[in-house]
Amino acid sequence: MNGMPDAVGPLLMPLGIFVAETCVVTIGTVRGIFVSRGMKVASAVLGLFEAVIWLFALGQVFQNLSDLRCSVAYAAGFTLGNYLGVLVEGKLAVGSVLLRVVTPRDADALVRDLTAGGYGVTRMGAQGATGPVQVVMTVVQRKELGRVVALVKRFDPGVFYSVDDLHAATAGVFPAKRRTFPRLFKPNRAA
16 A cells, blocks of 8 residues: 555545544534624635535545444544534634623613723613612624623622624624724725
8 A cells, every 4th residue: 555554544544534524514613603693705615615525525434334434433523523613613703792781780880891992882770580780781792702791790790691692783882993904995085
């Protein structure tokens, strides 16, 4: 086998299937999350890579149906791919979330801190299970969620809060986006 030790050759096919299926499911998991967030172009590009790699992996499994190692490698790649897909998507932290804070305390300081950070805030009085509460809501980029939750916990370490994914948010007050790429074109302004 081209000078390859006999023990290595039989391991390459299951290893290739494992790596391919891990990639397929990782990409597919991230793609599915992107689809749910309305990211059409990114979803389509990931889908292309997912399909090409999947065809290779599945083709190899079918060509080697009598080799149990190939089937086990496919299943193990599927399992690891699910885990890695969620991990990768969490690191990418794409999209926005709605942060909802419910507190029995006066929320003036929290509203002031969030507003100073450039976040739009909606505040309302409500009735909780044990009495009156303040409900404070704001839309946050997922990448900034940890920082905003830390601010909320400084306000009240025992505060109740919930986080919901958003598909879209418009016509509100959002912190200015930080540029990651240089601006190549300046908009034409009427003089």
